Amino acid sequence: MEGGTGACVALGYFDGVHLGHRRVLARTVEAARERGCTSAVFTFAPPLDRAVKGRAILTPEEKARRIAAMGVEHYVRPPFEEFCTLSPEAFVHDVLAVRFGAKAVFCGDNFTFGSRKAGNVDMLRRLCAAAGISVEIVPMVQREGAPVSSSRIRACLEAGDVETAGAMLGEPYCIDLPVRHGKRLGTALGFPTINQIYPDWMLLPRQGVYVTRVLLDGVWRPSATGLGTRPTVNGDGVTCETFIPDFSGDIYGDRVPVRFCRFLWPTQKFGTLEELSAMVGRAAQAAREWREK
Known part of the structure; x- marks a missing residue:
């Protein structure tokens, strides 16, 4: 995507592609159309020991299908080991500015990035502003008085409550x-x-x-x-x-x-x-x- 029209990039793990994730993805696609950019997702494939996140809700194939169905044009999912040692500064420069030519990035308010999760949304705003990249923090989706989250969905599935899990997943x-x-x-x-x-x-x-x-x-x-x-x-x-x-x-x-x-x-x-x-x-x-x- 380097050298093109630039990209609007959604950031996150997106396990489950639940209602909160869908809000981030929908806003990314909408902004890309408004700006004449390409829409993209940057996520990662966790290590085999799954130390980074809990056990996966969806297979990689089903996750990719659900993201594509939201209208996202580019889905980038490198192994976690490829970039987990980058500092927040290097992540913004190497991944967002150079790899994507990002014009804008979108994420939830609990997004972290960089080695050992050193970066938060405030740091993302500061670093991206210096690189000429706008940042939009998308509010979390609430359901029954609490944010929709992958951990809530996992708990529902472990209890056999697939109907509530499906409601939070969006399908x-x-x-x-x-x-x-x-x-x-x-x-x-x-x-x-x-x-x-x-x-x-x-x-x-x-x-x-x-x-x-x-x-x-x-x-x-x-x-x-x-x-x-x-x-x-x-x-x-x-x-x-x-x-x-x-x-x-x-x-x-x-x-x-x-x-x-x-x-x-x-x-x-x-x-x-x-x-x-x-x-x-x-x-x-x-x-x-x-x-x-």
């Missing part, structure tokens, strides 16, 4: 993980499932059974998802298995989006496989009947 909580081969127990019992594995760096919602929606061939189809250890069949580890009524097809290896709509009941152990099969049937019926509020 339903969604995974888009590759479909893997399972043990085919569901097929044997008459309810074949798609199996997806949460990476250890992603936040795991409350274990249990959910009403979900699966995107196949451009259509969101009713589904029911079991997230847990499968105690009835002595499962090892946590699995994410989704039953899609009236669907058959080979989608192994595909990244299939699954939206979580409502928590039904916790993971439980049944005395027989017939009881397990009946539970899946009840969950599938709940999925067919569910309507978005």
